[in-house]
Amino acid sequence: MKxxxxxxxxxxxxxxxxGLLESSTAFEIIALSRPSSLNSAKxxxxxxxxxxxxxxxxxxxxxxxxxxxxxxxxxxxxxxxYALKDQIPLATAAKKAGVKRFVPxxxxxxxxxxxxxxxxxxxxxxxxxxxxxxLPYTTIDVGWWQELAPPRVPSGRLDDTLVxxxxxxxxxxxxxxxxxxxxxxxxxxxxxxxxxxxxxKQVFAYGSILTQHEIWNMVEKVSxxxxxxxxxxxxxxxxxxAEARKVLxxxxxxxxxxxxxxxxxxxxxxxxxxxxxxxxxxYLGYLNAGIFIRxxxxxxxxxx
Amino acid sequence: MKxxxxxxxxxxxxxxxxGLLESSTAFEIIALSRPSSLNSAKxxxxxxxxxxxxxxxxxxxxxxxxxxxxxxxxxxxxxxxYALKDQIPLATAAKKAGVKRFVPxxxxxxxxxxxxxxxxxxxxxxxxxxxxxxLPYTTIDVGWWQELAPPRVPSGRLDDTLVxxxxxxxxxxxxxxxxxxxxxxxxxxxxxxxxxxxxxKQVFAYGSILTQHEIWNMVEKVSxxxxxxxxxxxxxxxxxxAEARKVLxxxxxxxxxxxxxxxxxxxxxxxxxxxxxxxxxxYLGYLNAGIFIRxxxxxxxxxx
Numbered sequence: 001m002k003x004x005x006x007x008x009x010x011x012x013x014x015x016x017x018x019g020l021l022e023s024s025t026a027f028e029i030i031a032l033s034r035p036s037s038l039n040s041a042k043x044x045x046x047x048x049x050x051x052x053x054x055x056x057x058x059x060x061x062x063x064x065x066x067x068x069x070x071x072x073x074x075x076x077x078x079x080x081x082y083a084l085k086d087q088i089p090l091a092t093a094a095k096k097a098g099v100k101r102f103v104p105x106x107x108x109x110x111x112x113x114x115x116x117x118x119x120x121x122x123x124x125x126x127x128x129x130x131x132x133x134x135l136p137y138t139t140i141d142v143g144w145w146q147e148l149a150p151p152r153v154p155s156g157r158l159d160d161t162l163v164x165x166x167x168x169x170x171x172x173x174x175x176x177x178x179x180x181x182x183x184x185x186x187x188x189x190x191x192x193x194x195x196x197x198x199x200x201k202q203v204f205a206y207g208s209i210l211t212q213h214e215i216w217n218m219v220e221k222v223s224x225x226x227x228x229x230x231x232x233x234x235x236x237x238x239x240x241x242a243e244a245r246k247v248l249x250x251x252x253x254x255x256x257x258x259x260x261x262x263x264x265x266x267x268x269x270x271x272x273x274x275x276x277x278x279x280x281x282x283y284l285g286y287l288n289a290g291i292f293i294r295x296x297x298x299x300x301x302x303x304x
Numbered sequence: 305m306k307x308x309x310x311x312x313x314x315x316x317x318x319x320x321x322x323g324l325l326e327s328s329t330a331f332e333i334i335a336l337s338r339p340s341s342l343n344s345a346k347x348x349x350x351x352x353x354x355x356x357x358x359x360x361x362x363x364x365x366x367x368x369x370x371x372x373x374x375x376x377x378x379x380x381x382x383x384x385x386y387a388l389k390d391q392i393p394l395a396t397a398a399k400k401a402g403v404k405r406f407v408p409x410x411x412x413x414x415x416x417x418x419x420x421x422x423x424x425x426x427x428x429x430x431x432x433x434x435x436x437x438x439l440p441y442t443t444i445d446v447g448w449w450q451e452l453a454p455p456r457v458p459s460g461r462l463d464d465t466l467v468x469x470x471x472x473x474x475x476x477x478x479x480x481x482x483x484x485x486x487x488x489x490x491x492x493x494x495x496x497x498x499x500x501x502x503x504x505k506q507v508f509a510y511g512s513i514l515t516q517h518e519i520w521n522m523v524e525k526v527s528x529x530x531x532x533x534x535x536x537x538x539x540x541x542x543x544x545x546a547e548a549r550k551v552l553x554x555x556x557x558x559x560x561x562x563x564x565x566x567x568x569x570x571x572x573x574x575x576x577x578x579x580x581x582x583x584x585x586x587y588l589g590y591l592n593a594g595i596f597i598r599x600x601x602x603x604x605x606x607x608x
Contacts, residue, residue, distance in 0.1 A: 112436035113432050114429065114435075114436070115433060115436040125418065128416060128417050128428075131417060131587075132418070132420055134579075136587075200587050283438060285504070285505075
């Protein structure tokens with residue numbers, strides 16, 4: 001199975017590639033790279049791992065991109081948020097090259113397609129373009145990164161293991177939300193793209209469902225330290241969202257301003273409204289890809 | 305089962321009401337009417353048929369609308385294209401009133417949610433709003449009205465039975481497209497809203513799948529008259545679409561200008577791109593509601 005990946009040198013992309021390399025399926029993996037990055041250290045690391053790295057520009061010549069994608073079974077996009085719109089010409093070229101499955105960049109929480117998160121609207125625009133092409137596709141959402149969920153402890157002794165730890169509990173802290181360990185994404189993707197049932201579906205794959213209070217309780221229990229619980233109200237989240245949207249409205253195509261909406265809009269979506277759950281995903285028509293989890297202690301931790 | 309209907313005095317709405325009245329399920333039917341139309345002849349006809357007609361304004365007081373919709377099992381919207389955006393406050397009120405199923409106005413051809421038809425984009429905005437409310441819904445698409453499909457015959461002797469007969473064959477005339485007799489819509493709707501499998505789904509219900517050539521051939525055979533075949537090219541459709549969109553771009557919220565895009569964009573969608581088929585509906589995730597047909601001779605007419 002011949003798999004092309006765009007954004008293979010990024011964190012999500014590299015994780016997906018690792019999963020493809022470790023899978024029992026024999027994948028031929030080709031990473032598309034901007035010409036200027038062809039010889040970067042990250043691309044060299046991909047080559048050393050057995051990945052072909054080829055030059056391509058999503059927003060360059062369509063004919064060249066179609067030529068590059070010939071013979072692809074799957075094209076996976078793991079582009080950065082700034083490059084989401086590059087997927088429009090990429091999908092058009094994929095259709096012309098006869099690609100059998102296109103995986104646009106999603107890999108995030110479940111949220112309504114419009115009206116709540118600007119980032120989700122851009123992703124929905126891309127998916128709508130894919131649909132207008134009648135291009136076979138699969139989207140994969142994975143919830144919130146588990147690595148971003150635990151807070152610091154007062155002694156600081158967990159700091160080395162934390163990535164951007166939260167300082168606030170959103171709303172009442174009792175809203176369940178799906179989490180996935182970033183390192184598990186690779187396993188999901190390799191399985192999902194080799195399964196016919198996931199064709200032309202949105203798929204939700206996640207590790208655990210936890211509220212913020214459950215996470216705080218777990219960290220207190222494991223660390224033996226008492227955590228401060230700093231609540232941020234629904235009204236304050238609404239205020240932050242309104243502020244970010246006001247700034248964006250002045251310049252709606254500025255991806256930097258879109259990025260400023262992401263923080264408060266994620267909080268609104270999973271922390272206040274509670275969209276990031278298997279129940280809401282089912283309502284939206286997602287396939288549930290089942291439970292996979294890296295850390296067994298988290299698996300059965302949901303108490304309610 | 306308590307069913308509220310908005311737009312019940314329009315053609316589609318009245319057809320739906322007739323189907324509910326004829327159904328073996330006992331429906332309590334309440335038509336919402338603008339206060340100014342409460343005593344119209346069409347509303348009087350509804351009352352005579354056993355329908356309650358109550359005053360309501362979608363864009364008026366939310367509290368009043370929520371109060372009106374108390375106890376509704378289903379709210380069906382069959383509003384005119386001009387009033388599609390009224391469904392935003394209607395859906396919000398339906399959510400607050402605890403409505404068990406909301407049926408936004410769709411009742412059209414299958415087409416991509418964005419990028420091809422402006423009308424479809426407005427409907428997709430409404431559906432996205434419904435989804436952000438986590439409001440149970442069903443959408444129903446029925447293809448192209450069968451009554452609009454047959455052309456005139458030179459003698460004019462079919463004119464009394466025709467509604468807006470086509471004068472052109474779109475593209476090569478060989479693109480299959482789904483048709484439904486308007487009078488069958490009522491049967492679809494009564495069945496679909498009483499079936500749990502259709503909850504939170506888009507449903508495609510249609511009578512037949514025919515190309516324009518097949519329709520022209522049929523009319524020639526039945527009438528014994530030779531028809532002129534006046535082809536309009538893909539390029540000409542593209543030109544008409546571009547022209548209508550250019551006019552709309554100057555004033556994107558003007559529903560009158562939106563209406564001017566509908567003709568060429570429908571032709572583009574079902575006549576050129578071929579989206580209005582069960583295969584494409586399946587790709588989009590629709591449930592197929594099966595084959596119902598009023599005119600038996602059309603049922604098995606597809607030759608390819």
